[in-house]
Amino acid sequence: MSDVAQRAGVSASTVSRVLSNPGVVAEATREAVMQAVAETGYRMNHAARNLRKQRTGCVVALVPNLGNPFFAKILDGMGRELAGAGYDLLVADTLEDSGRHTRLDRFLDPSRADGIILLDGLAPFGDLAGRADLPPVITACEWIEGADMPRVMLDNREGGRLAVAHLRDLGHAHIGLIGGPPGNVLHKARRKGAMQAAGQARITEFPGDFTLQSGQQAALAWRALPPSDRPTGIFAFSDEMACAFMSGLQRAGHHVPRDVSIVGFDDIELVSHLAPALTTIRQPKREIGRKAARIVLDRISGREIPAVTLLEPRLMERETTAPPP
Amino acid sequence: MSDVAQRAGVSASTVSRVLSNPGVVAEATREAVMQAVAETGYRMNHAARNLRKQRTGCVVALVPNLGNPFFAKILDGMGRELAGAGYDLLVADTLEDSGRHTRLDRFLDPSRADGIILLDGLAPFGDLAGRADLPPVITACEWIEGADMPRVMLDNREGGRLAVAHLRDLGHAHIGLIGGPPGNVLHKARRKGAMQAAGQARITEFPGDFTLQSGQQAALAWRALPPSDRPTGIFAFSDEMACAFMSGLQRAGHHVPRDVSIVGFDDIELVSHLAPALTTIRQPKREIGRKAARIVLDRISGREIPAVTLLEPRLMERETTAPPP
DNA sequence: CACTGGTCTGCAATCGATTGCAAACATTTT
DNA sequence: AAAATGTTTGCAATCGATTGCAGACCAGTG
Numbered sequence: 001m002s003d004v005a006q007r008a009g010v011s012a013s014t015v016s017r018v019l020s021n022p023g024v025v026a027e028a029t030r031e032a033v034m035q036a037v038a039e040t041g042y043r044m045n046h047a048a049r050n051l052r053k054q055r056t057g058c059v060v061a062l063v064p065n066l067g068n069p070f071f072a073k074i075l076d077g078m079g080r081e082l083a084g085a086g087y088d089l090l091v092a093d094t095l096e097d098s099g100r101h102t103r104l105d106r107f108l109d110p111s112r113a114d115g116i117i118l119l120d121g122l123a124p125f126g127d128l129a130g131r132a133d134l135p136p137v138i139t140a141c142e143w144i145e146g147a148d149m150p151r152v153m154l155d156n157r158e159g160g161r162l163a164v165a166h167l168r169d170l171g172h173a174h175i176g177l178i179g180g181p182p183g184n185v186l187h188k189a190r191r192k193g194a195m196q197a198a199g200q201a202r203i204t205e206f207p208g209d210f211t212l213q214s215g216q217q218a219a220l221a222w223r224a225l226p227p228s229d230r231p232t233g234i235f236a237f238s239d240e241m242a243c244a245f246m247s248g249l250q251r252a253g254h255h256v257p258r259d260v261s262i263v264g265f266d267d268i269e270l271v272s273h274l275a276p277a278l279t280t281i282r283q284p285k286r287e288i289g290r291k292a293a294r295i296v297l298d299r300i301s302g303r304e305i306p307a308v309t310l311l312e313p314r315l316m317e318r319e320t321t322a323p324p325p
Numbered sequence: 326m327s328d329v330a331q332r333a334g335v336s337a338s339t340v341s342r343v344l345s346n347p348g349v350v351a352e353a354t355r356e357a358v359m360q361a362v363a364e365t366g367y368r369m370n371h372a373a374r375n376l377r378k379q380r381t382g383c384v385v386a387l388v389p390n391l392g393n394p395f396f397a398k399i400l401d402g403m404g405r406e407l408a409g410a411g412y413d414l415l416v417a418d419t420l421e422d423s424g425r426h427t428r429l430d431r432f433l434d435p436s437r438a439d440g441i442i443l444l445d446g447l448a449p450f451g452d453l454a455g456r457a458d459l460p461p462v463i464t465a466c467e468w469i470e471g472a473d474m475p476r477v478m479l480d481n482r483e484g485g486r487l488a489v490a491h492l493r494d495l496g497h498a499h500i501g502l503i504g505g506p507p508g509n510v511l512h513k514a515r516r517k518g519a520m521q522a523a524g525q526a527r528i529t530e531f532p533g534d535f536t537l538q539s540g541q542q543a544a545l546a547w548r549a550l551p552p553s554d555r556p557t558g559i560f561a562f563s564d565e566m567a568c569a570f571m572s573g574l575q576r577a578g579h580h581v582p583r584d585v586s587i588v589g590f591d592d593i594e595l596v597s598h599l600a601p602a603l604t605t606i607r608q609p610k611r612e613i614g615r616k617a618a619r620i621v622l623d624r625i626s627g628r629e630i631p632a633v634t635l636l637e638p639r640l641m642e643r644e645t646t647a648p649p650p
Numbered sequence: 651c652a653c654t655g656g657t658c659t660g661c662a663a664t665c666g667a668t669t670g671c672a673a674a675c676a677t678t679t680t
Numbered sequence: 681a682a683a684a685t686g687t688t689t690g691c692a693a694t695c696g697a698t699t700g701c702a703g704a705c706c707a708g709t710g
Contacts, residue, residue, distance in 0.1 A: 001696065011660050016698055026658055046436040047381065048696030051372035051665050058415070066401040067611070069394030076391040079418050083427070088415050088437075090383070093404050102408070111371040111666090112413075212598045240595065247600035270565065270595060273537045275572035286392070326666065336690045341668055351688060373666030376695050
C-alpha cells in the first residue's frame with residue numbers, strides 16, 4: 001500500500017480512504033491513487049484488514065455430512081448469497097469418519113468466522129445461547145430443541161401433513177411411515193404432521209435414519225408382513241429411503257404405484273427422473289440456503305432477525321402414488 | 326495475549342513461544358503459561374497470526390456446481406484431509422446462476438487462500454502457470470488442457486475402456502455412447518478409452534452434457550431410431566445420464582437389461598439402490614478429494630509434487646448389463 | 651486583514667501475534 | 681576462578697491496513 005501511496009504522491013492513509021471510503025477524498029487525489037493502484041496491480045491484504053477491523057469476512061457452515069446431495073444444494077444457495085455480500089463460505093463436517101462429532105469449538109471463534117450456520121441438530125451446541133464472545137450462530141434445516149438460536153427451515157410438520165393427506169385423498173386406509181432417527185427434530189415434526197393427517201387411518205411405522213440402507217431395510221420389513229397387514233401407502237421421510245424402498249419392492253416383483261404408493265421427502269433432483277418418477281415433498285433447498293445466509297448476514301450487521309423462519313413445502317405429485325389396489 | 330502473559334508473569338513473546346513452539350521454553354515457565362491460558366480462556370487471534378506469518382490457513386475449492394452430489398463427495402474428502410492438517414476449506418462456485426463464470430481473481434490472492442483446488446476445467450485460468458505472486462493452484466477431476474498445472478484425477482481413458490470392454494465381453498456389437506460436452510476433457514478422455522475398447526463394434530454417439538436432462542434426451546433419440554439401428558449396449562458418461570436414459574426407456578416399456586444394457590460413470594451412491602442397480606464405473610470420490618488436498622498441502626509446504634496423479638477406476642458390475650437380446 | 655467554517659490530508663497509534671537479536675543466567679570446561 | 685558454551689527470556693520491530701485527531705489549505709464574511 002505504501003508503494004501505491006508513494007507513486008500517487010500521497011500517504012497510505014489516503015490510499016486506504018480511496019479504497020474503502022472514496023467519498024471523503026478529493027476528486028483529483030482519488031484519481032491519482034486509482035491510477036497508481038492500477039499501475040502497481042495492488043491488491044489489499046485481507047489478513048491486515050481483518051485484523052484491524054476485527055472481522056474475518058467468512059461465514060462457516062457446519063454440516064453433518066458434506067457428501068449428502070441435499071446439503072450440497074443448500075450450500076449452493078448459501079454460497080451465492082454470501083458471495084454477493086462479499087463474504088466467503090467456509091465449510092466443515094461436524095462428523096468424523098467414525099461418526100463422532102469433531103471439535104467444533106475450533107469454529108466458535110470470532111477470529112475464524114463472523115457467523116456460523118449450523119446444519120446439524122445433534123451438534124453439542126446447547127449451551128452457547130447467550131455467549132457474547134462468540135460469533136452469531138443460527139441453525140438451518142435442523143435445529144436444537146431448547147437452544148435459543150434463530151432457525152431457518154422448512155415447515156416440516158406441514159410437509160408431513162401434505163404427504164399423508166395426499167395418500168388419504170387417494171383412498172389409502174393403511175399408511176406406512178419410514179421415519180428418521182427417533183430423537184431427530186425433523187423426524188418428530190414430520191411425524192406429527194403425518195399423524196395429524198392420518199386421522200382414522202391405520203399407521204405402521206418402520207424405523208429409518210434417512211439413508212438408502214434404511215430404506216432397503218424397510219422394504220424387507222414390509223415384505224415380511226402378511227399381505228393383509230401391509231400398508232398400501234408409504235411415506236418415507238427422505239427421498240433416499242423412498243428410492244431404496246421402492247427398488248426393494250420392485251426387485252421383489254411388486255409394482256409401484258399399482259400395489260403400493262410411495263411419497264418421499266426433499267425432492268432431490270434425481271428422483272424426478274426415475275421410472276416411475278417419485279412423488280415427494282419438495283424442500284426449496286437453494287432458497288433455504290439463501291435465506292439462512294441472509295439471516296446470518298443480518299445478524300452480523302446487527303439487524304433484528306426473526307427467531308423462526310419457515311419455508312413452505314410443496315407436494316410434487318408424480319408417478320408413485322395412485323389409489324390403493 | 327498480554328493478559329495471559331501478565332498473569333503468568335512472563336512476556337508476550339514467551340506466551341507465543343509456549344503456544345507455537347513449546348520446546349524452546351523451560352518446563353516451569355511453560356506450565357505457568359499453560360495455566361494462565363486455561364484460566365483466562367485465551368484463544369489465539371487468527372487474523373493476527375496470519376498477518377504476521379503471511380498465510381491464511383485456508384484452501385479454496387472452486388467448483389463448477391456446488392449442488393452436484395458428485396462434487397459434494399469430493400469436497401467431503403478434501404475437508405477431512407485439510408482439517409487434519411489444520412487448514413480450513415473455503416468453497417466457491419465458479420458459475421453464476423446465469424452459467425457465466427464468476428470473477429475468480431477474487432480467490433487468486435495469497436492473502437485469501439494458501440492454495441487453490443480447481444475443479445472446473447473450463448475456468449479461465451489458462452495463463453497463470455508461472456505467476457509467482459499467486460498461491461499454488463492445482464486441478465482435480467477436470468483439468469485445463471495445455472495449462473501447466475498439477476492434476477489429480479481418475480484415469481478417465483481407462484474408465485471408458487473398462488465400460489465398453491465390459492459391454493463387448495457380454496457380446497454387444499453395437500454400442501451407444503452418451504457423451505459430455507464436446508470440448509470437455511473428461512468427455513474426450515472417456516471417449517478415447519471407449520473407442521479403443523470398441524474395436525470392430527459399431528458405435529452410435531448421442532450428445533450429452535452429464536445432466537439428467539440430456540440422458541432423457543438420449544432416451545428419446547434412441548427410441549427414434551429404427552429398432553435395428555438401436556445400440557444394444559449403452560455407455561453413459563455420467564450416472565445421472567444413465568439413470569435418466571434408463572427411466573426413459575423403462576417408461577416406454579423397454580426392459581433393462583433384457584433389451585438394452587447400460588453402464589454409467591461415477592458410481593454415485595444412489596444408483597446402486599435402483600431397480601435394476603446400475604452397472605457403472607466407480608470413481609473413488611473421497612479419495613480424489615483427499616489426494617487433491619494432500620497435494621496442495623505438499624505444494625504449500627514447498628515439497629515436490631507429481632505433475633499428474635491418476636486414480637484407478639473400477640467396474641461395478643451390477644444389474645443393468647447382460648448379453649444382447 | 652483577521653476570522654470562521656469547511657474540506658482534505660497526514661501523523662501516529664492500533665489491531666494481536668511472531669521472531670531476530672541480545673541480555674541474563676546456568677552449566678561445563680580448562 | 682575464568683572462560684566458554686548453552687539455555688531461557690524479553691525487547692522491539694514487524695506483518696499491512698484503518699482511523700481519531702489535528703494541521704493545512706481554501707473560500708467566504710465582517
